[in-house]
Amino acid sequence: MKTVRLTTAQALIRFLNQQYIHVDGHEFPFVEGVFTIFGHGNVLGIGQALEQDAGHLKIIQGKNEQGMAHAAVAFSKQRLRQKIYAVTTSVGPGSANLVTAAGTAMANNIPVLFLPADTFATRQPDPVLQQIEQEYSAAVTTNDSLKPVSRYWDRVTRPEQLMSSLIRAFEVMTDPAKAGPATICIAQDTAGEAFDFDERFFAKRVHYLDRKLPTDRELHGASELIRCSRKPIILVGGGAKYSQAGDILKRLSEKHHIPLVETQAGKSTVESSFSNNLGGIGITGTLAANKAAREADLIIGVGTRYTDFATSSKTAFNFDKARFLNINVSRLQAYKLDGFQVVADAKATLEALAPLIKDYRSDFGEEIRELKKEWLAERNRLKSIQFTRKDFVPEIKEQFSQEVLNEYADALRTELPQTTALIAINDTIASDSVVISAAGSLPGDLQRLWHTEVPNTYHLEYGYSCMGYEVSGALGIKLANRDKEVYALVGDGSFLLLHSEFLTSIQFGYKINVLLFDNSGFGCISNLQMENGSGSFYCEFRTFDNQIVNVDYAKIAEGYGAKSYRASTVEELKAALDDAKQQEVSTLIDIKVLPKTMTDGYDSWWNVGVAEISNKESIQQAFERRIQMLRRARQY
Numbered sequence: 171m172k173t174v175r176l177t178t179a180q181a182l183i184r185f186l187n188q189q190y191i192h193v194d195g196h197e198f199p200f201v202e203g204v205f206t207i208f209g210h211g212n213v214l215g216i217g218q219a220l221e222q223d224a225g226h227l228k229i230i231q232g233k234n235e236q237g238m239a240h241a242a243v244a245f246s247k248q249r250l251r252q253k254i255y256a257v258t259t260s261v262g263p264g265s266a267n268l269v270t271a272a273g274t275a276m277a278n279n280i281p282v283l284f285l286p287a288d289t290f291a292t293r294q295p296d297p298v299l300q301q302i303e304q305e306y307s308a309a310v311t312t313n314d315s316l317k318p319v320s321r322y323w324d325r326v327t328r329p330e331q332l333m334s335s336l337i338r339a340f341e342v343m344t345d346p347a348k349a350g351p352a353t354i355c356i357a358q359d360t361a362g363e364a365f366d367f368d369e370r371f372f373a374k375r376v377h378y379l380d381r382k383l384p385t386d387r388e389l390h391g392a393s394e395l396i397r398c399s400r401k402p403i404i405l406v407g408g409g410a411k412y413s414q415a416g417d418i419l420k421r422l423s424e425k426h427h428i429p430l431v432e433t434q435a436g437k438s439t440v441e442s443s444f445s446n447n448l449g450g451i452g453i454t455g456t457l458a459a460n461k462a463a464r465e466a467d468l469i470i471g472v473g474t475r476y477t478d479f480a481t482s483s484k485t486a487f488n489f490d491k492a493r494f495l496n497i498n499v500s501r502l503q504a505y506k507l508d509g510f511q512v513v514a515d516a517k518a519t520l521e522a523l524a525p526l527i528k529d530y531r532s533d534f535g536e537e538i539r540e541l542k543k544e545w546l547a548e549r550n551r552l553k554s555i556q557f558t559r560k561d562f563v564p565e566i567k568e569q570f571s572q573e574v575l576n577e578y579a580d581a582l583r584t585e586l587p588q589t590t591a592l593i594a595i596n597d598t599i600a601s602d603s604v605v606i607s608a609a610g611s612l613p614g615d616l617q618r619l620w621h622t623e624v625p626n627t628y629h630l631e632y633g634y635s636c637m638g639y640e641v642s643g644a645l646g647i648k649l650a651n652r653d654k655e656v657y658a659l660v661g662d663g664s665f666l667l668l669h670s671e672f673l674t675s676i677q678f679g680y681k682i683n684v685l686l687f688d689n690s691g692f693g694c695i696s697n698l699q700m701e702n703g704s705g706s707f708y709c710e711f712r713t714f715d716n717q718i719v720n721v722d723y724a725k726i727a728e729g730y731g732a733k734s735y736r737a738s739t740v741e742e743l744k745a746a747l748d749d750a751k752q753q754e755v756s757t758l759i760d761i762k763v764l765p766k767t768m769t770d771g772y773d774s775w776w777n778v779g780v781a782e783i784s785n786k787e788s789i790q791q792a793f794e795r796r797i798q799m800l801r802r803a804r805q806y
């Protein structure tokens with residue numbers, strides 16, 4: 171056996187350089203680079219190994235572990251899970267900061283390699299700096315908190331453990347059915363320890379992303395279900411996008427007259443202008459999609475997890491008559507809602523199904539066209555809303571009085587409604603730009619109103635809906651698509667929570683554009699709170715003496731070295747967007763919008779935990795409404 175003497179960390183970096191992926195006849199390196207924040211736990215191990223020989227790996231210095239990990243997640247999501255970044259952190263707080271991002275990767279099924287440093291394997295200097303001391307076990311470290319949010323988790327306390335650990339991690343990350351975060355915690359002393367590694371371990375390894383084919387039984391069952399249905403709909407989920415099933419979806423939809431409805435993750439698999447695409451379904455869906463869903467007698471779920479937002483908390487369908495046909499690479503997902511399971515790749519399955527459905531045609535007839543037309547008229551209305559100082563009725567009704575709305579208009583010096591601003595952006599930026607969002611009221615507005623015409627240009631993290639993903643993720647998208655303009659659409663709350671990687675984007679010349687919607691508050695939560703009978707309680711950003719907070723975000727961005735703008739009219743917004751496009755450096759547009767001017771629900775319902783007992787009649791009424799809705803909801 172030929173061996174090579176390396177430290178654990180040097181072996182790790184050499185191995186990462188040799189991982190390739192093979193997809194649809196193309197082969198390329200799987201690991202693009204490494205995000206780093208060095209501390210004493212990783213600088214002398216992984217830091218030394220990277221300095222000595224990083225190979226083809228790009229190195230990006232992050233500013234916040236959560237932020238850089240979000241960037242890595244977004245990179246992988248944008249590259250349709252075919253390429254990853256690794257993320258190395260120091261021990262203790264550095265690794266703890268990964269937990270939120272790992273949850274984000276896990277909920278969205280995104281592969282990413284986390285490499286948090288761990289405490290000393292030898293335990294000789296225990297307790298070391300940043301080591302928690304757990305009374306019931308010396309074996310527990312901060313990194314155990316990453317176990318529930320990792321699809322694969324391991325601790326390496328001896329150099330030779332690295333080999334089996336890495337092989338397992340890459341098997342998990344390159345399997346579409348299991349894809350998610352892999353976490354390998356390397357003890358800080360072990361990282362620098364040398365070992366005679368078998369040279370074969372470092373040979374080029376190709377991971378095949380073969381499309382799993384459906385069985386004859388599955389195909390026969392699926393085609394029978396479709397041919398026996400009268401009003402089927404196709405629910406396009408994230409799995410359809412990762413499988414790049416857009417063309418076959420359109421062909422089937424057109425030929426058999428089956429409407430398409432989309433989840434957040436599925437949007438931009440098929441262009442919005444496609445005649446049978448009725449847009450988003452569920453809580454943040456369009457009226458068109460929600461009406462079609464209610465009428466459907468067969469839901470063909472393609473790569474969907476059927477989350478509460480997609481199913482309106484299991485009330486979106488007529489469960490008395492609707493059946494489910496679930497096409498998914500994951501058995502876990504395919505089993506949902508008692509569906510007929512086809513555990514296979516989306517594109518391969520749909521292509522195999524096509525000849526079996528023959529000349530089937532749904533009963534939807536002209537209805538698809540009419541539903542779409544009706545929705546486009548509603549979108550047009552939302553595009554041209556004008557605020558008035560008297561008798562203004564915002565989309566979110568009966569929550570803020572005219573007086574309070576005027577107070578916001580004065581404090582933020584704006585009369586701009588959010589829907590008007592959003593559609594103006596959609597009309598202005600190039601259609602091949604990539605937009606990203608994650609939390610707050612914007613995801614709902616985007617799913618309903620954003621028209622996407624180019625595949626994979628709509629990047630919504632709505633599995634975890636993690637505030638702080640937007641700006642960080644924009645950096646990851648830019649790393650994935652250097653030639654495209656990237657726009658992070660972010661609320662003021664989310665921006666304040668985390669935007670550290672904005673600086674990273676400027677520092678390394680990866681231009682991103684931040685479109686900050688400032689309504690001075692946690693707007694969507696204020697809506698939720700008041701809709702369910704509470705008062706306005708700590709969701710607005712008000713000072714101790716009840717003044718509305720007005721932050722100059724443009725100035726903050728300028729401080730980082732970005733080009734920034736202020737916009738409170740459509741004209742200012744469009745001018746800023748045009749100028750921002752010409753810039754080489756990252757930009758931020760501070761868009762002041764009025765609260766309560768985002769879109770409302772369209773025939774949807776969200777099951778949230780309303781108080782059963784309260785001192786307010788309005789809350790008791792909300793509780794009663796919930797009980798009534800639960801009677802309609804399917805239980806599992």
Ligand SMILES: Cc1ncc(C[n+]2csc(CCOP(=O)(O)OP(=O)(O)O)c2C)c(N)n1
Pocket residue numbers: 609610611612634635636637638660661662663664665687689691692693694695
């Ligand atoms: C990390 C994290 N913390 C808390 C939440 C809960 N949450 C969801 S939206 C929201 C407020 C968002 O405010 P903002 O970004 O200003 O958006 P707006 O609703 O005002 O448009 C909060 C606190 C979350 N999604 N993520």
Ligand SMILES: O=C1C[C@@H](O)[C@H](O)[C@@H](O)C1=O
Pocket residue numbers: 608609610611613614635636694695
């Ligand atoms: O609680 C929430 C409410 C949603 O409207 C929002 O988009 C999401 O970020 C969230 O966490």
Ligand SMILES: [Mg+2]
Pocket residue numbers: 610661662663687688689690691692693
């Ligand atoms: Mg806000």
